[in-house]
Amino acid sequence: MKPAIQFNRVHKNFGELQALNGIDLTIPQGEFFGLLGPNGAGKSTLINILAGLLKPTYGTASVMGHDVVSDYQAARMALGVVPQELVFDPFFNVREMLRFQAGYFGRGRENDAWVDEILEGLGLTDKAHTNMRKLSGGMKRRALIAQALAHKPPVIVLDEPTAGVDVELRQMLWEFIKKLNREGHTIVLTTHYLEEAETLCSRVAMMKQGEIVALDSTANLLNKFAGKNLRLVLGNAPLPAPLLSMLKSGEHGVYMLALSHLSQVEFALSELRKANVQIEDMQLIEPDLEDVFMSLVGSASHRNDDLIIQS
Amino acid sequence: MSLMNQKWRGTYTLFKKEVLRFWRVAFQTVASPVLTALLYLLIFSHVLASHVQVYENVPYTAFLIPGLIMMSLLQNAFANSSSSLIQSKVMGNIVFILLTPLSYLQFYMALLAAAMIRGLFVGFVIYLVALFFVDLPIVHVGWILTFAVLGSALLGTFGIIAGIWADKFDQMAAFQNFVIMPLTFLSGVFYSIHSLPPFWQVVSKFNPFFYMIDGFRFGFFGKGDVSPWLSLVVVIGFLLGLAWVCLKMLKSGYKLRG
Numbered sequence: 001m002k003p004a005i006q007f008n009r010v011h012k013n014f015g016e017l018q019a020l021n022g023i024d025l026t027i028p029q030g031e032f033f034g035l036l037g038p039n040g041a042g043k044s045t046l047i048n049i050l051a052g053l054l055k056p057t058y059g060t061a062s063v064m065g066h067d068v069v070s071d072y073q074a075a076r077m078a079l080g081v082v083p084q085e086l087v088f089d090p091f092f093n094v095r096e097m098l099r100f101q102a103g104y105f106g107r108g109r110e111n112d113a114w115v116d117e118i119l120e121g122l123g124l125t126d127k128a129h130t131n132m133r134k135l136s137g138g139m140k141r142r143a144l145i146a147q148a149l150a151h152k153p154p155v156i157v158l159d160e161p162t163a164g165v166d167v168e169l170r171q172m173l174w175e176f177i178k179k180l181n182r183e184g185h186t187i188v189l190t191t192h193y194l195e196e197a198e199t200l201c202s203r204v205a206m207m208k209q210g211e212i213v214a215l216d217s218t219a220n221l222l223n224k225f226a227g228k229n230l231r232l233v234l235g236n237a238p239l240p241a242p243l244l245s246m247l248k249s250g251e252h253g254v255y256m257l258a259l260s261h262l263s264q265v266e267f268a269l270s271e272l273r274k275a276n277v278q279i280e281d282m283q284l285i286e287p288d289l290e291d292v293f294m295s296l297v298g299s300a301s302h303r304n305d306d307l308i309i310q311s
Numbered sequence: 312m313s314l315m316n317q318k319w320r321g322t323y324t325l326f327k328k329e330v331l332r333f334w335r336v337a338f339q340t341v342a343s344p345v346l347t348a349l350l351y352l353l354i355f356s357h358v359l360a361s362h363v364q365v366y367e368n369v370p371y372t373a374f375l376i377p378g379l380i381m382m383s384l385l386q387n388a389f390a391n392s393s394s395s396l397i398q399s400k401v402m403g404n405i406v407f408i409l410l411t412p413l414s415y416l417q418f419y420m421a422l423l424a425a426a427m428i429r430g431l432f433v434g435f436v437i438y439l440v441a442l443f444f445v446d447l448p449i450v451h452v453g454w455i456l457t458f459a460v461l462g463s464a465l466l467g468t469f470g471i472i473a474g475i476w477a478d479k480f481d482q483m484a485a486f487q488n489f490v491i492m493p494l495t496f497l498s499g500v501f502y503s504i505h506s507l508p509p510f511w512q513v514v515s516k517f518n519p520f521f522y523m524i525d526g527f528r529f530g531f532f533g534k535g536d537v538s539p540w541l542s543l544v545v546v547i548g549f550l551l552g553l554a555w556v557c558l559k560m561l562k563s564g565y566k567l568r569g
Contacts, residue, residue: 052410055568073412076410076412087403088402089407103324106320
């Protein structure tokens, strides 16, 4: 079976800037794939090459076996892209836009049943005749997703679809996207919300400065790159010095220790006993993609600047 | 569905969207240029009718109307493709077209056809309204239609080029005010170039707009400043040249695809 998406040694330069530096990536059909990385890592550049909005400087990309340059029409037929920016055409209503969008792909009235299904799935049915201009931000976002789906593409790419979207809508969108995935659509998602990627994606690629720095199943990444954390509440007592090398974060008497191995719990407890420190509370915390991300992509400064971590 | 059908439907959908886009705001895109043309007609014919006679047995008001029709036709064909493109680019919704399998040729055909429809429609409405004011002969309907169609295609193409080139509305306004307007006004809409000093007669002959208007006017009166065949050759030449530039730009993805 042809892969849904394939990148072969894709490079993209913007003048001096190397935005992508030899990307090799294969995404099989039916996968729910996550593409993570800080701003400027090259996620959108990669997607834009797939969508034909940018041409690779070197290398090839294909959708369902169709090269995005030499066989672009077949490649684009198979691809639905939800752009990151909240763009819309102010002249038309939601249903008209969806009909136009399907029409560009050669689909006519026979496609109306599918359009109705999308409208319903995204909670847009009662807005079908509302002008795009008059929709709220969240509704515009839904319409944008609906437009990408109008021609029923087997491969769907969502570029930061939930940026600035409230929790309720986010949940609804994910239910809908999960349903599409269950029906066989391949989903590729770029996101800043690591928790989102963790719960949805079966496989994840992490990008940094135009390169893929990790590519594995979400579970493997968590096992490989992130150990468990030990959360200690010590009241007013300071953390004993031998434990400082394990310290990830700590303030107001609440400390987070990174464990490379579970046996370190015993070590930590014995050090606390030796220092005669009273433990007020203690928790063993499972690793999350944030930890993987931090260990692979970067310094603590990324945390605030580039990532939104849901709690 | 066959590939041919699919392509045809794609092109037709974009064409339909472009036509609906101007039709939704017809007050601005159709009614207002008609009114402007009528104001020109009223003022110029009132002021000049008794003073100017360009061709024998042709009153100035009648002489003026084909020029005004063609001027509006050209300006509106240009405005349609150029404003549609610059708006989509600035708003960012051009991405909806760029993500589709539509080829550069389909894109060109759809935008061009819509621009021509608007230009021809505005021209036709001005013609109908003008009939209330003046008796307008038609000597060669074939020439009238030929130059109307070619003129709208030429300016529709010009509009696509301008729309792709401009990044901002003020660049588009500059294009309109510094290129389109002078070329239109200095093309013989309001006068015969034989009434100009020799130097400006020569300059006028380098203006493609002059040939479109002169050829169009020939269709009404059977008289012109130059032969309609010469005008035909010049206009087709310009159209092919501009279409070549436009298709080159679209094919390369200039300013649309990086």
